Amino acid sequence: MTALETIRAALAHAASRLGAPPGVDVALERPRDPTHGDLATNLALALAKTLGQKPRAIAERLVATIELPRGLVRKTEIAGPGFINFFLETAEVVGALPTILAAGAAYGRAAVGNRRPVNVEFVSANPTGPLHVGHGRQAALGDAIAALLEWTGWKVTREFYYNDGGGQIANLARSVQARIAQLSGKSVDIPEGGYHGEYIREIAERYVAAHKEDPAGKNLDTVRRFAVDALREEQDRDLQAFGVRFDVYALESALYTSGKVDETEARLVAAGHTYEKDGARWLRTTDFGDDKDRVMRKSAEKGGDYTYFVPDVAYHVTKWERGFSRAINVQGADHHGTVRRVRVGLQALEMGIPEGYPEYVLHQMVTVMKGGEEVKISKRAGSYMTIRDLVDEVGRDAVRYFFLMRKSDTHFVFDVDLAKSQTEENPVFYVQMAHARMSGIFRVASREPDSGTGAGVDLALLTQPEEIELVKELADFPEMVQRAAAALEPNRITTYLEGLARLAHAWYHKYRVLGEPEEAARLVLARAVQQVLANGLSLLGIRAPERM
RNA sequence: GCGCCAGUAGCUCAGCUGGAUAGAGCGUCGGCCUCCGGAGCCGAAGGUCCCGCGUUCGAAUCGCGGCUGGCGCACCA
Known part of the structure; x- marks a missing residue:
């Protein structure tokens, strides 16, 4: 059990003894400001209302009540409006390093998903042309979200849906x-x-x-x-x-040939939410909060076909029936109008599918800048920057990293010149360079990077503030992965990696490893940094080079 | 007109789901560099978190109303 988990459990126990309702969410985090301790909780502030007491009074009683094992915390203090700050024993802080090395490539993985199945659908481009840069953003995003879910214990199916029927x-x-x-x-x-x-x-x-x-x-x-x-x-x-693989390719045409579309229409009719008007068949989506009803089958003079959304609903029924109690769709924001309609269609079937099914991650558009000018992307005209063009020009790693480093719901400007540059201004270079530097230490020392566990090394020699800070950052990684997975936001990983790389570069420049009295301890630290950088990069589908 | 998304340092953006003095890179200014890779390093300045009201012990974060920008509002997908 980590220090964080131990203290969190002890806090929960102490809170319940003070009469707090069971199941209170104990927020225990590393404060930004190191003078506020290694871990801090706002529990007393959160309980102030339900207990009807002043936060600081609650904090004092919590500190008096809490039972912590010896050798874990060297100091506890109450600060500000009622925060409780915990200062860990130094041995406890650096004790994270052997844990990291023991977990190795699995460090950061968690089991919270409990092997439950989740379907991640992305790209899903119509087979009417090559994939453009917007699809690239979606491919990077979907693949990374799938990886985040895998890292947190979900059983992920990556799926691509071809609209080959419209x-x-x-x-x-x-x-x-x-x-x-x-x-x-x-x-x-x-x-x-x-x-x-x-x-x-x-x-x-x-x-x-x-x-x-x-x-x-x-x-x-x-x-x-x-x-x-x-x-x-x-x-x-x-x-x-681009290094993206799918487990399932679903074809719209198959939904017709298998009768799934007809079946879905029949179910909607049977559920009583449809009507005929102007020769067309409508679904009364206004029953479910839509602003107007939608045509599901066109009138005879328009061809009598289904509109796109009936096969869409039928498709999501198949996801549900295949056992995916959770489904995530990664789509361009220009399709956000379909979100409500698909969900409403599933509701109208009255077959017990949850209201928020499926979940959506929408991403804004991409513009490409090169030499200070925008590269025009026009599908129908034919002048056309494809994902392959981009990968050929700047490399797979940079493309993936760039598409992942921003929140999906902001418009993204892809700077080709920056992505190609071999300087520290380029974030993917900066992060990979940090990994290469750590690798370089082992190369010079002629040691295998995967040897050693830190056992028998006196880690108490790691006393420099930069080293303690670095260890704490490494210890944050698993929590970081879990939060990024819960939020479906891979950009949190790139942000974390840049921060870690910054600390690693600073440490590397300030202290020597080889030939110093602290050599053994610093080698352990260097290896842990190398491992976490590699894990974060591999999660995002990006290489962690040994040298550059 | 309605809906969704965004608005944070000169620029590009973070901000851990409501916490303590809002951060990073670039740019600007001032110093430094015989080193495991100098493809540098250290420091400083720089803020009405778009505006207003509200909820709260506490708001960049939540709610309401505006403003600006992007996207969407078909018997297209």
């Missing part, structure tokens, strides 16, 4: 068909709403080469399948280059 696919097929016709010299325009990118022409050429029996592309259905397959393959290659 009107956009028909546009794609007709666009390719038009290009095929142009290849044989005919003057045919790309249809209204079609795709103009250069990749359409390439697909047309490949179709003609592969289909001698249909050189004019008359068979629209075959053209459609060929184009969708070609683009899916291309997207897969892009994702592979």
Whole structure:
């Protein structure tokens, strides 16, 4: 049990003896200001109202009541409006180091998820073109969120949903068909709403080469399948280059062929939330707080098809039925309008799916800056920065790191020049460099970085303030991972890593390791820093180089 | 018009789910560098946390009302 867990439990026990209601949430954190101790709690302040006493009086009684094991805390004080500050014995602080080395690559993992299943859906691009930089942000984000959940004990399924059944696919097929016709010299325009990118022409050429029996592309259905397959393959290659893998690829078309869409419509009708108007079938989403009702099946003159949202609902029913009591969708914020509709559709089925199902992580748009100018991204026109272009230009690690270092709900400006630069201004370089420096110490010392556990080393020699600060930062890592996972915010990890790297660089510059009396103890510290940096980076899918 | 998101140092952004004196990088200014990698190091200045009201012992954080910017409001997906 760590010092934090021990004190937290002791506080909870003391609080209950003072008459606090059971199950009070004990906030015990490392204060920003080291003069406020190693750990501090606001428990007395939080209990002031329910106990009807002054915070400082409660704090005094808590301190008098609390039972702590010997050798853990050297001083307890009450400060400010009623904070209780705990000062740990130095041995207890540096005692975190052997724990870190013993856990190794698993340090920071937790079991809070209890192996429960969770589905993380991301990218889910229509197979109508290559993946652009916005998809890249989503790929990095979804993969990191999935990793955070894995690190905290969830059983994660990474899922990609292909909308291969809608009107956009028909546009794609007709666009390719038009290009095929142009290849044989005919003057045919790309249809209204079609795709103009250069990749359409390439697909047309490949179709003609592969289909001698249909050189004019008359068979629209075959053209459609060929184009969708070609683009899916291309997207897969892009994702592979980015180091993202999926466990499940779900196809919208399969929901139709399996009858799942019809079944969902029938259930909605049976549940009594639908009606007919103007020849169309509507879902009364206003029953569930929507501002207007939504069409679920178009009128005959519009083709009589389902609108997109019925297959969307059907798809999420399959997630629920596959046992995912938790589902997270990572999407661009331009789709936020669908959030309520999917949830409402699931509610209208009245099959016991929770109101907040699925959860959403929405991300804002990406603009790319290069040489001080914005790189224009336009899908239909064809001038087009793809995720592969970006990875080729700045490297996989930098792309992933950059996409993860900002909160998802703020607009992100990707600075290509910064991402490529080999200086400390570049945060991914800065963090990786810290890891390389720690590795460098072991290289010079001719020791294997994975040897040793810290056993038998006198860690009491780590007395410098920078060293104590560094150890405390390392000890924070597991809590950090859990909070980032709970908030579904990978950017907390990059922020943490930059802070840790800063402390590591400062320590490295100020103190020598090899040849000093503290060598053995400092090697333990260096290895722990190296390990935590490596763990944080690997969680985010970024390499931790031994040298740069 | 309605909905969602954002507004924090000159710039780019953190801020651990309501805590103590709001932080980092870049930039600016002033010092320093024979070293396990100088691809440097140390320090300083710099704030109406968009505005107002409210809740609270305590608000950048929560609520309400504004202002500014982005996105969305189809029988498209």
